[in-house]
Amino acid sequence: MPVDMERPVILIALIAILLTCAAVGADSHCDFADDVISIGGVVPLSAPGSVAGGIGMDWGFQQAAADINADCGIAIDGANHRIEVITADSEGVSEYGQLVVERLILQDQVAGIVGFYHSAVGLATMGMVERYQIPTIYAHPRNDSISASGIEAFERQPARFDDGIDYVFRTSPPSSIVGKVVTDWLVAQGVEDVILILENTDYGHPAAAAERAHLERAGVRVDQLEIELGTEDFVPILSRIYARPELPDAIRILVSGETSYNLTQQMAEFGLAPTADTICVTNHLAFQSEQYWNTVPDGNYCAYDRVGTIPSMYNEMAQRLNDRYVEDFGDILVSFAMEAYDAVWLMADAIERAGSTSDGAAIVRALEAADITLTQGHYYFDYGAHNPELPEGTPAYMWHQWPVPVVTVMQYFEQDQSALDAAVIYPEVFQTHGTSYFKPGS
Numbered sequence: 150m151p152v153d154m155e156r157p158v159i160l161i162a163l164i165a166i167l168l169t170c171a172a173v174g175a176d177s178h179c180d181f182a183d184d185v186i187s188i189g190g191v192v193p194l195s196a197p198g199s200v201a202g203g204i205g206m207d208w209g210f211q212q213a214a215a216d217i218n219a220d221c222g223i224a225i226d227g228a229n230h231r232i233e234v235i236t237a238d239s240e241g242v243s244e245y246g247q248l249v250v251e252r253l254i255l256q257d258q259v260a261g262i263v264g265f266y267h268s269a270v271g272l273a274t275m276g277m278v279e280r281y282q283i284p285t286i287y288a289h290p291r292n293d294s295i296s297a298s299g300i301e302a303f304e305r306q307p308a309r310f311d312d313g314i315d316y317v318f319r320t321s322p323p324s325s326i327v328g329k330v331v332t333d334w335l336v337a338q339g340v341e342d343v344i345l346i347l348e349n350t351d352y353g354h355p356a357a358a359a360e361r362a363h364l365e366r367a368g369v370r371v372d373q374l375e376i377e378l379g380t381e382d383f384v385p386i387l388s389r390i391y392a393r394p395e396l397p398d399a400i401r402i403l404v405s406g407e408t409s410y411n412l413t414q415q416m417a418e419f420g421l422a423p424t425a426d427t428i429c430v431t432n433h434l435a436f437q438s439e440q441y442w443n444t445v446p447d448g449n450y451c452a453y454d455r456v457g458t459i460p461s462m463y464n465e466m467a468q469r470l471n472d473r474y475v476e477d478f479g480d481i482l483v484s485f486a487m488e489a490y491d492a493v494w495l496m497a498d499a500i501e502r503a504g505s506t507s508d509g510a511a512i513v514r515a516l517e518a519a520d521i522t523l524t525q526g527h528y529y530f531d532y533g534a535h536n537p538e539l540p541e542g543t544p545a546y547m548w549h550q551w552p553v554p555v556v557t558v559m560q561y562f563e564q565d566q567s568a569l570d571a572a573v574i575y576p577e578v579f580q581t582h583g584t585s586y587f588k589p590g591s
Contacts, residue, residue: 178221179218179221179222179229180221180229181221181222181229181230181231182228182229182230184230185230185231185232185233186222186223186230186231186232186233186260186497186500186506187232187233187234187235187257187258187259187260188214188232188233188234188235188259188260188261188262188263188493188496188497189234189235189237189250189253189254189257189259189261189262189263189264190206190207190210190234190235190236190237190262190263190264190489190493191236191237191239191246191249191250191253191262191263191264191265191270191274192206192207192210192236192237192238192239192264192265192266192489193238193239193240193241193266193267193270193406194207194236194238194240195238195240196240196241196379197240197241197242197378197379197406198238198239198240198241198242198266198267198406199241199266199267199405199406199407199434200406200407201406201407201434201437201440202266202289202405202406202434202485203238203239203266205483205485205486205489206264206266206288206289206485206486206488206489207236207489208474208477208478208486208489209470209485209486209487209488209489209490209491209492209493210234210236210263210264210489210490210493211234211236212470212473212486212490213234213489213490213491213492213493213494213497214232214233214234214493216494217232217493217494217497218231218232223497223500223501224501225500225501225504225505225506226504232493232497234263234493235253235257235259236264237249237250237252237253239265239266239267239270241266241267241269241270241378241406242269242270243269243270243272243273244273245270246265246267246269246270246271246273246274247273247274247277250262250274250277250278251277254277254278254281254283259283260283260284260496260500260506260507260512261283261284261285261286261496261499261500261512262278262283262284262285262286263285263286263288263489263492263493263495263496264286264287264288264289264489264492265287265288265289265290266289266290266405266485267290267350267351267352267405268290268291268292268295268350268351268352268355269350269351269352270290271287271290271292271295272290272292272294272295272303272351275295275298275303275309275317276306278316278317279309279315279316279317282314282316282509282510283316283509284316284318284496284499284509284512284513284516285316285317285318286318286319286320286492286495286496286516287317287318287319287320287321288319288320288321288485288488288489288491288492289321289485289488289489290319290321290352291321291322291323291324291327291352291355291356292323292324292351292352292355292356293323293324293325293355293359293544293545293546294355294546295317295319295323295546296317296318296319296323296545296546296547296548296549296550297323297544297545297546297548298317299315299317299533299545299548299549300537300539300545300548301545310534310537310548314509314510314513314534315513315533315534315548315549316509316513317549318516318530318549318550319549319550319551320488320491320492320495320525320528320551320554321456321488321554322456322554322556323544323546323550324352324355324356324359324360325359325544325546326554326556327356327454327456327556328356328359328360328363329359329363330454330556330557330558330575330576331360331401331430331454331558332360332363332364332367333363333575333576334452334558334574334575334576334585335364335369335399335401335428335430336363336364336367336369337575337585338398338399338428338585338586339398340364340369340398340399340428341368341369341370341398342369342370342395342397342398342399343364343369343370343371343372343397343398343399343400343401344371344372344373344374344390344397344399344400344401345357345360345361345371345372345373345374345401345403346373346374346375346376346386346400346401346402346403346404346412347373347374347375347376347403347404348375348376348377348378348403348404348405348408349375349376349377349378350378350405352403352405353375353403353404353405356403357373357403360401360403361373372397374386374389374390376404376408376412378404378405378406378408379408380408380411380412381411382415383411383412383415383416384415384419387415387416387419387421390421391419391420391421396421396424396426396427397427398426398427398428399422399427399428399429399430400416400421400422400427400428400429400430401430402416402429402430402431402432403432404432405432405434406434407434407444409431409432409434409435410434410440410441410444410445411444412431413429413431413435413445413448413451414444414445414446414447414448416429417429417445417447417448417451418447422451423448423449423450423451423589424589425588425589425590428452428586429448429450429451429452430451430452430453430454430558431445431448431451431452431453432453432454433453433454433455433456433484434453434483435448435451435453435559435561435568436453436455436481436483436484436559436568436571437480437481437483437568438480438481438561438566438567438568438569438571439478439479439480440480441568442564442565448561449561449562449563449564449566449589450560450561450562450587450588450589451560451561452558452559452560452574452586453558453559453560454556454557454558454559455484455556455557455558455559455573456484456554456555456556457484457485457487457488457525457554457555458484458487458524458525458526458555459555459557459559459573459579459581460481460568460569461573461581462555462579463524464522464524464526466522466523466524467482467487467524467525470482470486470487470490470524474486480568481567481568481569484525487524487525488525490523490524491523491524491525491528494521494523495516495519495521495523495528496512496516498515498519498521499512499515499516499519500512500515502515502518503515513533513534514534514535516530517530517533517534517535517549518535525554525555526553526554526555527553528551529551529552530549530550530551530552531547531550531552532547532548532549532550533548533549555579557573557575557576557579558573558574558575559571559572559573559574560572560574560586560587562582562587562591572584572587574586574587
């Protein structure tokens with residue numbers, strides 16, 4: 150069942166009005182300088198990108214700007230400056246992402262850029278922010294190369310660090326980290342035969358490659374099938390699975406955005422998964438429980454990866470943000486809204502410590518020295534120009550990479566369950582219900 154795209158657009162306008170009104174009242178006690186510090190935010194707000202992801206991230210941007218301004222903004226040379234986040238729509242398309250990044254830099258003259266949702270847009274814009282020397286925090290893309298390219302060649306280009314200062318940072322975990330958590334859990338369930346359904350993008354291919362490698366090393370047979378983002382009818386591909394002599398032990402969906410909802414629902418309708426014999430592992434958007442149940446009414450017992458701190462671990466800052474999100478959306482706070490919120494705070498903190506909006510190199514040095522606790526935890530970067538030697542065996546993607554993001558596997562086990570009540574089933578240290586899997590029907 151296709152997702153209605155009109156409601157999210159209306160929500161964007163309403164939220165913008167509410168945040169503007171709140172900001173005016175909240176920072177009225179501050180004595181601000183006339184000039185405003187602008188940060189660019191790049192997200193998908195229209196198809197074929199993940200509209201739900203873009204809306205959540207933009208909400209996070211604006212909440213962060215309002216909170217920073219309520220604390221009297223950014224102090225530079227004894228003056229307080231308001232901060233604004235100028236949000237640009239990438240549509241989830243590489244070329245559009247490049248266009249809006251250039252517009253933010255040349256027209257809006259932003260001091261830094263944050264956000265991004267799709268790996269393809271992230272990969273397409275890294276070279277641009279390097280050329281223009283604009284500090285940039287990639288807060289959601291998972292392709293390993295976004296951080297690894299700081300010290301490794303990428304697309305026949307030399308490593309960024311070879312040319313001097315590296316302006317690219319990432320706070321979201323790379324696919325290799327997420328994939329290992331999910332596949333370790335599947336192996337622990339004793340699976341022997343897994344099908345990966347992946348999107349044909351710069352997120353889908355490397356994510357599938359990482360998960361396939363982990364599974365095959367454990368002796369698991371893996372087949373994979375590709376789909377295009379925006380697909381609404383999955384009967385042909387699901388029929389191929391159903392026609393197998395034996396159904397797989399698990400079907401893992403590596404598809405982003407609203408397409409993942411439609412695929413998961415049709416897979417359940419088809420009777421493929423979740424069943425007593427086949428595990429359903431969908432993507433992290435399942436954490437948006439209201440939208441998940443509206444579009445995947447047959448998705449009970451599906452598991453999903455959760456990137457970002459879990460509700461039982463929320464600190465006071467995360468809990469306050471969650472309360473606002475529930476008030477605005479009627480649903481649980483999503484990880485990508487937290488990622489966006491934290492990215493704005495990280496950039497603002499670095500600009501203030503650098504004492505400049507125009508010295509990109511100084512802002513980079515301040516980001517490398519980040520030491521701040523936000524909604525998802527304590528942020529810092531182990532490796533960069535401040536510490537350029539990665540120890541033997543350390544993956545290249547740890548360069549300018551926040552090293553301790555929380556990644557878990559969660560599962561619904563009751564119809565229409567809130568994500569607040571869903572079970573954290575892996576890793577064991579985070580388990581909330583004393584089990585690593587609820588078998589359908591149990």
